[in-house]
Amino acid sequence: MTKKCDFVIELRDVWKIYKMGDVNVPALRGLSLQICKGDFVSIMGPSGSGKSTAMNMVGALDVPTKGKIFLNGQNIAKLSESDLAQIRGKTIGFIFQQFNLLPTLSALENVTLPMIFQGTPREERIEKAKQLLMMVGLGDRMHHKPSELSGGQQQRVAIARSLCNDPEVILADEPTGNLDSKTGNEIMALLGGLNRDQGKTVIMVTHDANVAKHADRVELLKDGQVKKDGHAMLRKLRRGVKK
Amino acid sequence: MIWDFLKYGAGNIGKRRLRSWLTMIGIFVGIAAVVALVSLGQGLTKYVDEEFAKLGRDKIIIQPKGTLGGVVSVGGVEIDDSDLREVLGTKGVVDATGMNYGTVKIEFNDQVRYYFNIGIPQGKEGKLVYELFTSYDVEVGRNLKKGDKNKVVLGHYFLDRNLFEKNVKVGDKILLNDEEFEVIGFYEIIGNPSDDTQTYITREAYLDLFDVEDDKYDYLLAKSDISEEPEVVVDRIEETLRKHRDKEEGSEDVDVVSFAQYAEVFKAVFNVVQVVIIGIACISLIVGGIGIMNTMFTAVLQRTQEIGIMKSVGARNSDIMILFLIESGILGLAGGAIGIIFGASFAKLIEVFATVALESTLLQAYFPPYLIVGSLVFSFVVGALSGIIPAYRASKLKPVDALRYE
Ligand SMILES: Nc1ncnc2c1ncn2[C@@H]1O[C@H](COP(=O)(O)OP(=O)(O)OP(=O)(O)O)[C@@H](O)[C@H]1O
Ligand SMILES: [Mg+2]
Numbered sequence: 001m002t003k004k005c006d007f008v009i010e011l012r013d014v015w016k017i018y019k020m021g022d023v024n025v026p027a028l029r030g031l032s033l034q035i036c037k038g039d040f041v042s043i044m045g046p047s048g049s050g051k052s053t054a055m056n057m058v059g060a061l062d063v064p065t066k067g068k069i070f071l072n073g074q075n076i077a078k079l080s081e082s083d084l085a086q087i088r089g090k091t092i093g094f095i096f097q098q099f100n101l102l103p104t105l106s107a108l109e110n111v112t113l114p115m116i117f118q119g120t121p122r123e124e125r126i127e128k129a130k131q132l133l134m135m136v137g138l139g140d141r142m143h144h145k146p147s148e149l150s151g152g153q154q155q156r157v158a159i160a161r162s163l164c165n166d167p168e169v170i171l172a173d174e175p176t177g178n179l180d181s182k183t184g185n186e187i188m189a190l191l192g193g194l195n196r197d198q199g200k201t202v203i204m205v206t207h208d209a210n211v212a213k214h215a216d217r218v219e220l221l222k223d224g225q226v227k228k229d230g231h232a233m234l235r236k237l238r239r240g241v242k243k
Numbered sequence: 244m245i246w247d248f249l250k251y252g253a254g255n256i257g258k259r260r261l262r263s264w265l266t267m268i269g270i271f272v273g274i275a276a277v278v279a280l281v282s283l284g285q286g287l288t289k290y291v292d293e294e295f296a297k298l299g300r301d302k303i304i305i306q307p308k309g310t311l312g313g314v315v316s317v318g319g320v321e322i323d324d325s326d327l328r329e330v331l332g333t334k335g336v337v338d339a340t341g342m343n344y345g346t347v348k349i350e351f352n353d354q355v356r357y358y359f360n361i362g363i364p365q366g367k368e369g370k371l372v373y374e375l376f377t378s379y380d381v382e383v384g385r386n387l388k389k390g391d392k393n394k395v396v397l398g399h400y401f402l403d404r405n406l407f408e409k410n411v412k413v414g415d416k417i418l419l420n421d422e423e424f425e426v427i428g429f430y431e432i433i434g435n436p437s438d439d440t441q442t443y444i445t446r447e448a449y450l451d452l453f454d455v456e457d458d459k460y461d462y463l464l465a466k467s468d469i470s471e472e473p474e475v476v477v478d479r480i481e482e483t484l485r486k487h488r489d490k491e492e493g494s495e496d497v498d499v500v501s502f503a504q505y506a507e508v509f510k511a512v513f514n515v516v517q518v519v520i521i522g523i524a525c526i527s528l529i530v531g532g533i534g535i536m537n538t539m540f541t542a543v544l545q546r547t548q549e550i551g552i553m554k555s556v557g558a559r560n561s562d563i564m565i566l567f568l569i570e571s572g573i574l575g576l577a578g579g580a581i582g583i584i585f586g587a588s589f590a591k592l593i594e595v596f597a598t599v600a601l602e603s604t605l606l607q608a609y610f611p612p613y614l615i616v617g618s619l620v621f622s623f624v625v626g627a628l629s630g631i632i633p634a635y636r637a638s639k640l641k642p643v644d645a646l647r648y649e
Contacts, residue, residue, distance in 0.1 A: 056643050059555070061554075061555060061642040061643050061646070062641070062642070062643045081560055082560065082561070085554065085557055085558060085559040085560070085562075086557070086559075088554070088555060088556065088557045088642075089556060089557020090557065094555050094556070096555075096646075100551075100552045101552075102549055102553075103549075104255065104258065113553070113556055114556035114557050116244060116247050117553075117556065117557040117558045117559070117562055119244060122247075161556065165557070
């Protein structure tokens, strides 16, 4: 039973085969997935099932070996490098498990960085970055380097950075993977808020059922394909929590 | 945007300070050598131009082949009155005179020295010579005049550079080739040791002293008409003398050279020297460039993850390329800037040293703006060019691979 909605993201029979010397490693094997505007989707699945690979495809960081990936109706599977960069900069906000901040730049500079590549004027950049840092609760840490921030604080900077070009889609690959559960919950509250209040489409990979339950929907990946029991899984998760 | 890129590049260079310094050495040495050399060379060329401008472009010297810069010829070629008359009769020549010079033994207070002595014609024949010398006045005492016998005027060094244990002064008696002469004056300083150690007597006195016949000359001095190009007059004199001395074209035994040509010859020789040394400096620059290339390759490796992060937030390949080119350009530019400072200081040092040790104002460092600006631009370009391959490699990194890189 499929919802009637505008698909922001649609994967159709996507294959990704890594070549390791003579060996072919199929990471995605005909993955199909649809995500509606404003959805908050968790992707779960065993290690090696292709979750990160799928996220990278959606995030225009990589291109599939075969298949189509539609982002707002545009197939991005065969775009040029600079078009992909444009999409990464404008439409997608990426949040990583390892935070991936530039160590030499301050929190503020890290948040302004994506705007530099979009040619945003300097004053506007700094204004926007300050707003975002205040929103994630780091108004007093703007000039700290990543090494001077806790893991949770670094991830907040990364979230602020992912929002600076006002993307439609937030991709988070194990955003709480390096954080304790309390900090993880704070980060999840932040992401949930973005989805609820700002209507951002959020796709999040996680191993943690407690994290996954924040989403409206869970998709289960196994061997590079979607398993059909994702909805049942979410219901089970929620029941489990209520008891 | 470029400004942000510059800031990022400079920040990265500042972070690995020692490595950056070492990287810059090659560029630094190359640019320092070029700046030092060109500034001194420019100074020297400027000096030569000014000196010849003072003496006048219209002067022409006719001397036996193989004589250059006052070295006496050994070819036994003689120049006499008949040659002088031919030169005077050549179209475009307004005046000409004959000169004699030779090494003279000078004795003062029982000390013996050897310097050049010039016999200067007085009166009408001497007009041209004095015209040449009017750019230099007699500083102390008086100049020679017609009828002066056993009177000598000395170069400035005799006055205050301790050529003898005790400096000579006006009124002193000295022996020239064992004949007694009275010192009547000193020329003002000319600026090079060979001119400033010369001794001057009247041509009559010279003929007596060296036992030379009246109609023999060591060289002729001519002056071309202002309305004529000196080179054209030089050609005419050459032809006249060729006929008069009965020589084939190509086997002449006298040289006819205008002062303008002298300056050109000097500058041409010096330019060759300059080109050679700049060539050597270029090798240093190439080595410097390779150093920068190496450093940038390392930087790309060290910052692979950073490159991945930048790409994941929207950096295009061209952005990454520019980022690294700017960084390597800054490395080159900084090396160049330091090189300019060192090169310029070195040139100044040489200038001071030359002035003191050689007692000559000949070597003045001169820094034309194009040298400074050119060096900066050039060192930036060398840096950026050396960065092209590493920057290209960085730009082509796949975002996913770069992010995964440990
Ligand atoms: N660059 C690569 N080269 C070769 N094989 C790769 C590469 N990236 C991923 N793989 C392989 O593709 C498969 C899927 O990897 P992926 O990283 O997508 O898994 P994942 O679901 O994110 O796992 P985890 O939960 O451990 O992060 C794995 O078998 C992995 O070894
Ligand atoms: Mg993963």
